[in-house]
Amino acid sequence: MPRKYPNIILTGTPGVGKTTTAQQLVELSKASSTPSELQIPLKHLSINKIAKEQNFYDSYDEELETNVVDEDKLLDHVEELILDGEGEGGYVIDWHVCDIFPERWIDLVVVLRCEDTQVFYERLTSDKKTETGETRGYEGKKLQENIDAEIFGVVADEAKEGWPNEGQVVELQSVQAEQIEDNADRIWAWCQQWVQDHPD
Ligand code: DAT
Numbered sequence: 001m002p003r004k005y006p007n008i009i010l011t012g013t014p015g016v017g018k019t020t021t022a023q024q025l026v027e028l029s030k031a032s033s034t035p036s037e038l039q040i041p042l043k044h045l046s047i048n049k050i051a052k053e054q055n056f057y058d059s060y061d062e063e064l065e066t067n068v069v070d071e072d073k074l075l076d077h078v079e080e081l082i083l084d085g086e087g088e089g090g091y092v093i094d095w096h097v098c099d100i101f102p103e104r105w106i107d108l109v110v111v112l113r114c115e116d117t118q119v120f121y122e123r124l125t126s127d128k129k130t131e132t133g134e135t136r137g138y139e140g141k142k143l144q145e146n147i148d149a150e151i152f153g154v155v156a157d158e159a160k161e162g163w164p165n166e167g168q169v170v171e172l173q174s175v176q177a178e179q180i181e182d183n184a185d186r187i188w189a190w191c192q193q194w195v196q197d198h199p200d
Pocket residue numbers: 012013014015016017018019020021123128130131173174175176177178179180
């Protein structure tokens with residue numbers, strides 16, 4: 001059965017603003033809509049949160065100080081969630097890995113970028129807590145790897161390789177605070193258009 005609402009991957013190096021943007025997008029979908037706006041119930045799927053809650057960890061990478069996720073378990077779980085509600089769609093999948101999800105599940109891949117290295121450095125070393133309650137405070141190899149990944153656009157390359165259909169991958173800058181709202185507005189407008197283009 002075709003989906004009623006689009007499924008979106010919101011990806012990018014940790015710290016680019018995926019969680020903040022996803023939350024803003026869900027807020028937009030809940031706000032009382034104008035008569036011309038379609039109701040699209042968007043659901044935020046934070047993969048970090050799911051992996052932690054469900055303990056989908058395979059091992060711990062000492063060097064990168066990070067848990068390694070069991071991707072098979074994760075995919076089975078996400079598939080169950082996505083197919084729930086007869087697969088009506090409307091999921092915003094938020095993770096720094098984008099190329100493990102089957103193409104048929106996904107309508108749009110948004111890669112957030114923070115191409116200002118100083119700003120990005122400050123975010124990664126900040127002692128603010130992440131959504132899963134950890135202090136980011138990256139240092140050493142973990143910090144360097146993530147800074148390099150963002151400079152070289154590693155996630156954007158993976159997205160473009162994973163989704164050869166160019167129109168399905170969009171890169172958006174997330175450096176300044178106003179861009180959080182701008183990006184959410186753009187994705188929301190895209191969702192509206194998608195639903196109009198895919199009548200039941
Ligand atoms: P991610 O989910 O990609 O790891 P996040 O949403 O947790 O990133 O954001 C990391 C931190 O950076 C958080 O304190 C919010 C802040 N932030 C994200 N995008 C921003 C932007 N465009 N302008 C200013 N701050 C931003």
